[in-house]
Amino acid sequence: MRFRVDPLPLPGTYRGTAIVVDVIRATTTAALYLKAGATALVLARGAEAARALRQDGEILAGEVGGLPPEGFDLGNSPREVDGVVGKVVVMATTNGTRAVHAAMGARWILLGSLQNARAVAERAVATGEEVHLVCAGKEGQVALDDLYAAGVIGRHLQALGFFPEGEMAHLALCLAVNPPLPVLSVSEAAQALVRVGLGEDVAECARVDVHGVVPRFLGMRGEGMVFGG
Known part of the structure; x- marks a missing residue:
């Protein structure tokens, strides 16, 4: 089996397993909401869509320009995930949640980060499908941090018997030999x-x-994509 790395989302092209990566910060924080006890995530394309999707008692989380929009309960920080136990989190971010929507059509859609790199690779292999690592990018531009995280996940996929396909997969694997913080810090x-x-x-x-x-x-829940752990 093979895996590819898309440096930016390619809407309408996904059929197997898609791992969406927005390591700084949406896919990192999304997993931490579930780890902290959220019952589900509803991912919206943007802030206005998230406001429309939110139901009574649900947490509204996300960012525009890195900061929480007016009226949001939480931002998009992996260091601020308290208060979500037993709650549904409706989430919208500038790049990450849009990239998740771009992966629609894949048989399986998973959210990957450095924090769950090994686990998401193992889950992807268990689907029995070829894998697309979908990098969210930053406002339409290729993002170094996402390519690096895709490479770390790709190294786990390699260890599980998958083979890289295409130059971007090999580039991401080459990036992944470096320690994480210095790479992410210059992104x-x-x-x-x-x-x-x-x-x-x-x-x-x-x-x-x-x-x-x-x-x-x-x-789906209306226009929102529902995720669980």
């Missing part, structure tokens, strides 16, 4: 967080294989 996503005072999130996103929670797509 545009990290620098943008530093500018809004959230630079500490980068070190949290750079932690590798620290838990086994893998968000997986369960179905």
